[in-house]
Amino acid sequence: MFAVIMCGGSGTRFWPASRRQRPKQFLDITGKGPMVVETCNRLDSLARDEEIILVLGEKHLEEAKDLFKGRGVHMLAEPVGRNTAPCIGLGAVYAKHLGCEGPVAFLPADHFIGNPSRFLEDLRAAEEVADRGGIVTIGIVPNRPETGYGYIRRDQGQTDVAGRPAYKVLKFVEKPDLEKARGYLTSGEYYWNGGIFVAKPETILKETKEQLPELYEGLQRLARSLENGEFEEEFKDVYGALTGISFDYGIMENTREKVYVIPTECGWSDVGSWESLYELRTSERDKEQNLVDGETILIECEKSFVSGSAGRLVACLGLKDTLIVDTPDALLVADLNRSQDIRKIVDRLKESGKNKLL
């Protein structure tokens, strides 16, 4: 099975550990290696390196080459980010070029999966549905009324695939308010939209032709250039001229007939903030619920998270719910419960022109 790993995005939520030049997907924030490497390694039994295509930002190409030295994964460096519809389209065209006729898994590079074998089973089930011409999304079974994600509402009818249920999708739902999110949680009919899709290249291209003809036209040019050896020359111009749009909004929303959701309870997390990383690493905390990386001294601290990567001693006294991220050129100290507001610091850096810290 082919896999397209989407490594775009230059998230700011893990500042100062993450920077424009080294966003979250290239960081080892879960302690299992850089997330993009972990995402590929997780597919071990599903896809060979030669079947993996990384789509990443041009400025991250060298970093990625370093991380995957000696491995046969393919890399496509986007000259500019154009959101997921062009990215998935590009992946589909390239997989087809490499000889892929069956379903391809499209996966974000920066998600955590607590139970990889369960996740692979779900991908296998999705492959089966996709092989019959569907576009399958993996729906994450929610365990809290999260307002930070989009949701997928399933339809009533249920199909069994490889011993697990698959549903037609009734609709994609924007991030809800808390009241709605609570309703979604109790209804049992809603899943988190993790941005994970499985479909055959030809299905993707056929749907793109119908929904986003301009994108389809660009993808056709790229497909031709791959065949006649002019891809290198064409890629920048063609891709740069595409309109940025998400796959959910541009394709999935209007393709209801062929869209399926396979629910999963694979311990997924998008690791969207320092706080969610802290939640994720429960088993690594001490008995006062402190989580610590690097050399530290903690005295009478609780529920605090110290991420030290500057090689210095971090000494803490009497802290509670505190986040400390120590890097060689910038230090963050924050209320751990407010780690989603770190963008405010990044905004301030932008305003004041401190670009080298971004």
Add this chain to the structure above:
Amino acid sequence: MFAVIMCGGSGTRFWPASRRQRPKQFLDITGKGPMVVETCNRLDSLARDEEIILVLGEKHLEEAKDLFKGRGVHMLAEPVGRNTAPCIGLGAVYAKHLGCEGPVAFLPADHFIGNPSRFLEDLRAAEEVADRGGIVTIGIVPNRPETGYGYIRRDQGQTDVAGRPAYKVLKFVEKPDLEKARGYLTSGEYYWNGGIFVAKPETILKETKEQLPELYEGLQRLARSLENGEFEEEFKDVYGALTGISFDYGIMENTREKVYVIPTECGWSDVGSWESLYELRTSERDKEQNLVDGETILIECEKSFVSGSAGRLVACLGLKDTLIVDTPDALLVADLNRSQDIRKIVDRLKESGKNKLL
């Protein structure tokens, strides 16, 4: 007027800014330069550089030479610390050797004085009393029921010296509990003991002869060695053999007859903790009561103190009552109200053998 500046002590309360090699008196923590330099400069109109004697630890001699480059202050490097009675005795002997016959001011190197001109007036008054053969201590008028200082209880009778009152001392009092401290504050008869003394060398030596004959014997040997040019050879042996004892306990306690206190309201602080430094620098705080040194970004923070000397950006989000001290090889994050417990961190460093951070 001669002045002996006592620069011993290797306090741990300003860790990680202060280290064994660079204790508080050599740090610029108040923003006015290294405290020992500020202590000397404050005496500008009272003592010339040639009348100033620094008594300091051997390992701090180079640092002191750097700080006072090109200035004529005298330096005596103690091979080991022996508390204040030997230190003051040594200063007296050395001042006498330099030709001093009048009163000498003995001052700790690491205190802050908010109103230096007021302080100098009080020292002048003390000089007048000391010139008549008394030992004068400057008593700090308390403004809170502090339990961290010793107190001086004045006697009833009052003398006017240079337009300000001087009192005989009734007794020296150990650090009180809170209830007693409250009583001291309301009585108006107690002052904080700031460890500041004024007396003629001959008075000091005469009292030492009576109270601490062994110390007197050592001092006599040093005095002789100064006269016959053998001080360098003798100093280490003689000083190392002395018994460590404080001037308050060893001399003042038992010399009641000739001991006076001159009250002062000169904005004194011993700057005994990060919190007290924060209190001291009220006028430098922003409107959310944050105090900041170095390059910082503060978002929705209050009553926090950032001391950044590592040249890195310190970004803070949603903090309250938080102390951050950023140095090149160690970082401290603490509850500002618990800064007196920083010794616990220093203890932990000692236990774990991390001597280079001490």
